[in-house]
Amino acid sequence: MLETGIKSRIVEELEKIVGSEYVSTNKADLYIYSQDMTPAEQVWPDVTVLPDSLEQLRAIVALANKEKVPLNPYVAGGNIGGVAIPLKGGILVDLKRMDRILEVNDTDMYALVEPGVTFGILKAYLDKHHPDLMYTYAFSPPSTGVVTNALLQGLDNISFRYGAASNWVSGLEVLLATGELVRIGSCAVSNVWQALVPMPELAGLFLGWQGTTGIITKMAVSLWPNPKHSAGLHFQTKDLDGAYKLLKVISRTRIPDDLIGTSFALNKVSMLAMAHKKASLYPAVTPGPGEPEFTISADISGNTENELKAKLKVIEEVVNGLKDDSIVVPEPTPSSKAAFPMQALAVLSGGGGLMWVGCYGPMSTWLETAIKGCELQDKYDLSRSCYTRVMNEGHFVGLRWMIPYDKGDPEMVKRISDCCDEQLDMVLENGYIPYKTPVWAVRKIEERASPELLELHRKVKKMLDPNNILNPGRWGVPQE
Amino acid sequence: MTLNDVKEWLYGCSHCGTCKDVLGIFVPSCPAGERFQLESYYPSGQVFIARAVYEGTLSLADDDLRDRIYACTGCLSCQQQCGVYHRDHIFEIVEALRAEAVTQGFLNPAYMVLIDSLKREDNVFGKPKSERGDWAEGLGLKDASKEETDVLYHAGCMLSFEPELWEVPRSVISIMKAAGVDVGIMGKEENCCGGRLYEIGYLGEFTKYAEHSIETFNSIGVSKVITSCSDGYATFKNLYQQVDIKKKFEALHVVEYIDQLIKEGKLKLTKEVPMKVTYHDPCHLGRHMGEAGVYDPPRDILNSIPGVELVEMPRSRENSWCCGAGGGVSQSDPEFAMWTANERLKEAKATGATALVTSCSWCERNFKDAIEEYGIDIEVYDIAEIVRKAI
Numbered sequence: 001m002l003e004t005g006i007k008s009r010i011v012e013e014l015e016k017i018v019g020s021e022y023v024s025t026n027k028a029d030l031y032i033y034s035q036d037m038t039p040a041e042q043v044w045p046d047v048t049v050l051p052d053s054l055e056q057l058r059a060i061v062a063l064a065n066k067e068k069v070p071l072n073p074y075v076a077g078g079n080i081g082g083v084a085i086p087l088k089g090g091i092l093v094d095l096k097r098m099d100r101i102l103e104v105n106d107t108d109m110y111a112l113v114e115p116g117v118t119f120g121i122l123k124a125y126l127d128k129h130h131p132d133l134m135y136t137y138a139f140s141p142p143s144t145g146v147v148t149n150a151l152l153q154g155l156d157n158i159s160f161r162y163g164a165a166s167n168w169v170s171g172l173e174v175l176l177a178t179g180e181l182v183r184i185g186s187c188a189v190s191n192v193w194q195a196l197v198p199m200p201e202l203a204g205l206f207l208g209w210q211g212t213t214g215i216i217t218k219m220a221v222s223l224w225p226n227p228k229h230s231a232g233l234h235f236q237t238k239d240l241d242g243a244y245k246l247l248k249v250i251s252r253t254r255i256p257d258d259l260i261g262t263s264f265a266l267n268k269v270s271m272l273a274m275a276h277k278k279a280s281l282y283p284a285v286t287p288g289p290g291e292p293e294f295t296i297s298a299d300i301s302g303n304t305e306n307e308l309k310a311k312l313k314v315i316e317e318v319v320n321g322l323k324d325d326s327i328v329v330p331e332p333t334p335s336s337k338a339a340f341p342m343q344a345l346a347v348l349s350g351g352g353g354l355m356w357v358g359c360y361g362p363m364s365t366w367l368e369t370a371i372k373g374c375e376l377q378d379k380y381d382l383s384r385s386c387y388t389r390v391m392n393e394g395h396f397v398g399l400r401w402m403i404p405y406d407k408g409d410p411e412m413v414k415r416i417s418d419c420c421d422e423q424l425d426m427v428l429e430n431g432y433i434p435y436k437t438p439v440w441a442v443r444k445i446e447e448r449a450s451p452e453l454l455e456l457h458r459k460v461k462k463m464l465d466p467n468n469i470l471n472p473g474r475w476g477v478p479q480e
Numbered sequence: 481m482t483l484n485d486v487k488e489w490l491y492g493c494s495h496c497g498t499c500k501d502v503l504g505i506f507v508p509s510c511p512a513g514e515r516f517q518l519e520s521y522y523p524s525g526q527v528f529i530a531r532a533v534y535e536g537t538l539s540l541a542d543d544d545l546r547d548r549i550y551a552c553t554g555c556l557s558c559q560q561q562c563g564v565y566h567r568d569h570i571f572e573i574v575e576a577l578r579a580e581a582v583t584q585g586f587l588n589p590a591y592m593v594l595i596d597s598l599k600r601e602d603n604v605f606g607k608p609k610s611e612r613g614d615w616a617e618g619l620g621l622k623d624a625s626k627e628e629t630d631v632l633y634h635a636g637c638m639l640s641f642e643p644e645l646w647e648v649p650r651s652v653i654s655i656m657k658a659a660g661v662d663v664g665i666m667g668k669e670e671n672c673c674g675g676r677l678y679e680i681g682y683l684g685e686f687t688k689y690a691e692h693s694i695e696t697f698n699s700i701g702v703s704k705v706i707t708s709c710s711d712g713y714a715t716f717k718n719l720y721q722q723v724d725i726k727k728k729f730e731a732l733h734v735v736e737y738i739d740q741l742i743k744e745g746k747l748k749l750t751k752e753v754p755m756k757v758t759y760h761d762p763c764h765l766g767r768h769m770g771e772a773g774v775y776d777p778p779r780d781i782l783n784s785i786p787g788v789e790l791v792e793m794p795r796s797r798e799n800s801w802c803c804g805a806g807g808g809v810s811q812s813d814p815e816f817a818m819w820t821a822n823e824r825l826k827e828a829k830a831t832g833a834t835a836l837v838t839s840c841s842w843c844e845r846n847f848k849d850a851i852e853e854y855g856i857d858i859e860v861y862d863i864a865e866i867v868r869k870a871i
Contacts, residue, residue, distance in 0.1 A: 026544045028520040037494045120506030143497025278565045345563040351491040408491035
């Protein structure tokens with residue numbers, strides 16, 4: 001909490017920069033920014049400001065750096081990790097007004113966007129102006145920020161092919177806490193933002209850092225040809241062992257665009273949500289007699305119908321090669337691509353809350369980790385809600401147990417928090433590392449990381465943000 | 481209605497932001513959020529405010545906070561976009577906040593004229609009740625309070641007291657006469673429906689108006705009450721269900737009635753009306769009616785007029801952008817109301833239409849005010865005015 005005198009001065013300066021209409025100290029605004037869908041502790045910013053341009057943003061950052069006041073970038077706040085909660089208060093910079101799509105390069109297949117551009121805005125723009133190109137979308141609402149999703153290394157619906165969202169960043173413009181504006185990638189030396197290579201890959205100073213080392217003011221992200229033909233295959237398995245076999249064997253074909261798995265119990269609960277009813281995981285719903293434990297879904301595309309058919313045929317052959325009578329190759333259904341970005345109804349219908357231990361880890365320990373995570377849900381009488389996505393053609397896996405919950409029910413909040421605590425310890429034991437990492441998980445990761453790595457984090461943070469103003473309290477926290 | 485009455489819905493929102501844009505085309509859906517940009521103005525922000533007020537974290541004594549809850553136009557577009565279980569109750573939550581503010585004595589000065597006027601003159605404009613039927617001068621209409629009549633035409637406050645719009649009710653009467661309808665009006669005995677009172681939190685006063693209107697309509701023995709006011713229509717159809725008096729009449733909007741008359745062959749539209757028009761769906765005629773939203777009748781009417789070419793705006797039917805006048809906003813923040821209208825007029829203009837046609841007098845007034853303020857070159861008509869040209 002800022003001292004009254006400093007706060008008044010800062011508010012006055014902010015109003016000069018963006019106009020009083022776009023500065024708020026009203027408690028209603030600050031209350032909304034003090035929290036997110038998770039049970040993370042509420043922390044209120046002192047003031048929120050909504051810049052419309054790079055010039056305004058630069059002036060805000062200069063002010064914060066001069067006054068040594070925390071400055072927290074924000075777009076939609078839907079990260080399920082408390083990442084946008086201003087841990088030390090200060091200025092919350094809501095970037096939603098900086099929402100311009102600056103360029104779509106059809107030949108080089110990238111979009112250059114400002115930080116406020118959402119999945120929805122980009123989808124609408126591409127549909128209208130570049131229908132042959134597509135972006136990839138997360139299992140999240142349309143209001144999700146394109147830049148923040150990439151910055152936080154999210155997993156999207158072509159992550160099977162290309163890995164985490166930070167992998168398709170092809171250029172960055174970053175505003176440092178000290179005021180410098182830096183371009184990284186080909187854009188640093190030309191007007192084309194086609195790739196980060198071949199230069200020292202300084203993007204790593206910013207990607208995955210949760211806005212603690214700089215504010216992204218422009219980002220180029222890859223686009224892909226929109227496939228003309230696509231289909232979905234939904235396998236059902238009686239146990240997680242069967243799911244594991246399928247994930248491995250389908251991964252090795254390198255065929256799908258997307259390969260995910262979900263607990264069948266989560267699907268059952270989701271049916272309520274789809275009917276606009278409250279979806280509670282408690283008490284646990286278990287699969288009935290003959291019902292599967294898990295669903296594996298592969299999204300497949302082709303330039304021609306023949307290519308699509310050939311790909312489906314290959315999947316059929318490798319799955320039949322498992323010689324497991326319990327796994328039946330399903331009939332293809334329409335691809336789920338068209339539904340993205342989606343309302344993500346099911347996981348947002350628990351009563352305002354959504355929590356998970358979401359992590360990336362090796363395929364080699366997937367089965368053990370998935371089973372233990374589900375067993376912990378059993379322990380807390382929660383429906384199994386495992387969700388997994390194979391990344392980068394099987395080189396690693398995204399895994400989480402999605403827990404919608406009622407924020408107005410303290411007993412439920414405690415139940416899910418305790419469950420997630422145990423799941424976090426378990427996944428770390430199994431080599432899985434939380435992504436979009438909540439601060440409580442950052443601290444646990446730091447306990448396991450080498451002191452040398454933590455020192456490097458601190459040095460990077462100190463170099464780029466000497467006054468520790470950018471989203472402080474997360475990665476690279478100065479040593480006490 | 482108190483926040484306790486809606487507590488079941490207070491925790492439904494996760495602040496996912498889906499309500500901010502129209503699904504599929506991802507263009508803005510919430511006027512207040514789009515205009516003011518602060519999270520507290522968006523639907524999710526309103527629900528969060530309600531939650532915090534309910535829990536005692538925020539107070540309605542805060543003037544700036546109350547500005548936010550009165551900025552909602554009640555267009556219900558958020559309810560159309562939201563996929564979560566509380567979706568049908570978002571505006572109820574806003575109304576509960578407003579009612580709570582009134583109960584706690586935090587009255588909005590912008591509504592004082594309206595409230596006072598209703599108490600004294602039974603209309604929202606502070607005009608003498610005796611002038612309410614002036615629009616019908618010279619038409620020789622039956623006084624439904626004295627003479628037996630089959631159909632009662634209820635002009636509503638806006639059309640009764642806004643001479644610039646009198647062409648609308650007069651067109652309606654011409655149409656009905658052309659179709660041989662036995663129609664009468666209440667003239668100076670007509671009252672406000674009370675709907676605006678409900679939306680700004682004066683629930684007790686609303687109930688009095690509802691009871692009075694139902695009892696009056698029942699007592700004069702009409703079979704149908706036809707109105708040009710979309711707010712009034714939604715009030716008759718929806719809000720009056722909260723009053724425990726059986727209605728002995730059927731409430732219809734003019735567009736429904738004209739559509740019926742055309743389809744029954746009682747009204748012939750024969751004259752060429754060479755116009756390229758786009759149709760604006762009033763929120764109270766559309767989303768406020770839920771699955772009974774009146775979307776097809778106005779389009780069927782326009783498509784049945786020789787020479788009329790109807791083109792659609794990207795945000796139409798269930799996804800229509802609000803005109804900005806609803807929910808008490810035209811009284812509390814006319815500048816914002818006109819900004820919202822102008823956003824719609826720009827969208828209408830972009831279709832290539834030369835005229836925007838609507839079927840709500842509040843929408844029409846607000847659009848005309850916005851044209852005067854912002855100068856966009858497009859004409860605005862009530863649908864009855866277009867139909868009349870075709871007779």
